[in-house]
Amino acid sequence: MTALAALVRRDIRIALRVGGGALIGVLFFLIVVVLMPFAIGPDLALLARLGPAILWLGALLASLLTLDRLFMADHEDGSLDLIVMSRTPLELTCAAKALAHWLAAGLPLIIATPVLGLLLNLDASSTLAVALTLLVGTPALTFTGMIGAALAVTLHRGGLLLAVLVLPLSIPVLIFGVAASEAAISGPLSFGTPFSILCALSLVSFVIGPFAAAASLRQGLD
Amino acid sequence: MRLSGRGVRCVRGGREVLSGLDFEVCSGEALAVTGPNGSGKTSLLRIIAGLLALAGGSIDLESGEHELTLAEQVHYLGHRDAMKPALSVLENLSFWRNFLGGDASDPEASLNQVGLGHAAQLPAAYLSAGQRRRLSIARLLAIRRPIWLLDEPTSALDAAGQSLFANLTRDHLARGGLVLAATHAPLGVEARELKIGRES
Numbered sequence: 001m002t003a004l005a006a007l008v009r010r011d012i013r014i015a016l017r018v019g020g021g022a023l024i025g026v027l028f029f030l031i032v033v034v035l036m037p038f039a040i041g042p043d044l045a046l047l048a049r050l051g052p053a054i055l056w057l058g059a060l061l062a063s064l065l066t067l068d069r070l071f072m073a074d075h076e077d078g079s080l081d082l083i084v085m086s087r088t089p090l091e092l093t094c095a096a097k098a099l100a101h102w103l104a105a106g107l108p109l110i111i112a113t114p115v116l117g118l119l120l121n122l123d124a125s126s127t128l129a130v131a132l133t134l135l136v137g138t139p140a141l142t143f144t145g146m147i148g149a150a151l152a153v154t155l156h157r158g159g160l161l162l163a164v165l166v167l168p169l170s171i172p173v174l175i176f177g178v179a180a181s182e183a184a185i186s187g188p189l190s191f192g193t194p195f196s197i198l199c200a201l202s203l204v205s206f207v208i209g210p211f212a213a214a215a216s217l218r219q220g221l222d
Numbered sequence: 223m224r225l226s227g228r229g230v231r232c233v234r235g236g237r238e239v240l241s242g243l244d245f246e247v248c249s250g251e252a253l254a255v256t257g258p259n260g261s262g263k264t265s266l267l268r269i270i271a272g273l274l275a276l277a278g279g280s281i282d283l284e285s286g287e288h289e290l291t292l293a294e295q296v297h298y299l300g301h302r303d304a305m306k307p308a309l310s311v312l313e314n315l316s317f318w319r320n321f322l323g324g325d326a327s328d329p330e331a332s333l334n335q336v337g338l339g340h341a342a343q344l345p346a347a348y349l350s351a352g353q354r355r356r357l358s359i360a361r362l363l364a365i366r367r368p369i370w371l372l373d374e375p376t377s378a379l380d381a382a383g384q385s386l387f388a389n390l391t392r393d394h395l396a397r398g399g400l401v402l403a404a405t406h407a408p409l410g411v412e413a414r415e416l417k418i419g420r421e422s
Contacts, residue, residue: 002320002323003320003321003322003323005320006316006317006320006321007317007321009317010306010309010313010317010321013308013309013313014306014308014309017308017309018308020308076302077302077303077304077305077306078300078301078302078303078304079304079306081271081273081298081300081302081304082298082304082318082321082322083321084272084273084293085271085272085273085293085294085296085298086294086321086322086323087290087294087322087323087324088321088323221273221274221275
């Protein structure tokens with residue numbers, strides 16, 4: 001456990017320091033959401049209707065943006081060799097890295113959501129619903145995205161490939177995330193159904209993500 | 223403790239790099255792997271470390287720790303130093319000590335041993351190539367592992383650093399450790415030589 005805690009602490013520390021990826025995701029999220037009202041125009045009803053979808057799209061793209069560095073940086077400086085050789089099972093190491101990435105890059109997106117909700121004419125309860133679905137859904141984006149990051153690790157400039165690999169896996173999360181938010185805001189569906197499926201998607205990704213990522217890292221060693 | 227390989231074969235990118243290679247190292251012994259560039263020295267070390275697949279033959283460790291795999295008893299010092307530029311020297315070393323675990327000693331003492339005690343709080347980004355190498359060597363000291371796999375260990379080290387490293391290696395061998403080093407320069411300790419690669 002000390003090994004995994006040390007890894008989580010290190011990754012968060014790197015992300016928060018100068019040149020780390022934590023701020024980039026939030027800034028991108030901010031840019032996407034701030035630009036939307038200008039593009040759509042001053043139709044408040046339309047903005048409120050599109051709000052959850054815009055917030056979810058922004059969060060999805062922002063988390064993709066920072067994911068490609070998840071294993072790449074460790075691969076480039078040789079840390080990945082030592083991580084693979086260590087006594088800690090690689091699956092647990094992958095899970096710890098994804099957790100650290102989510103804490104450093106995913107959690108700030110959720111904290112920024114209430115502020116951005118104002119720009120999209122969402123009232124307090126709607127914003128809270130979107131933030132809640134993001135809190136439950138973004139871990140799934142990180143853990144499935146990790147599989148793509150592990151596959152792309154040996155390819156230089158794997159960023160675009162990552163997006164192509166990961167996007168199909170992210171679509172269900174996007175669908176149910178937006179569905180749950182809209183159900184909470186306008187009905188008529190109950191909030192519980194899509195929200196439970198969103199929770200299930202996250203739980204499945206916690207199990208499959210680390211194993212698939214560890215397998216592809218082992219395969220990609222060179 | 224005895225590390226041996228029989229008929230080791232390695233294929234990289236469809237090209238046979240090593241074939242039918244035999245070697246043997248015992249406790250307290252150093253083996254210098256020499257050969258021209260591209261002859262497979264690094265590949266051999268990475269195979270032993272479990273970072274490359276063995277295409278044929280076998281590698282055995284006798285009387286090592288039973289519950290650990292070979293890779294878990296090995297220190298691998300590669301070309302890349304596995305240190306994060308954003309973290310301080312001490313943070314880098316403490317992380318590896320906590321992550322690699324096992325029989326560990328105080329990271330600050332290890333830094334003093336390699337002559338980096340004064341730079342402990344400096345971000346690793348500001349270290350010179352030789353200092354980064356010294357930091358990697360500090361990792362070998364901070365966590366105790368019986369087998370050292372060293373890839374060009376003395377590259378970028380100054381004369382004082384090279385003799386320091388020779389002393390550290392000698393201490394490691396005296397404690398019953400074993401060393402496999404891919405090298406062009408002399409190690410500074412008594413070592414058997416394993417020549418690989420075709421003469422051309």
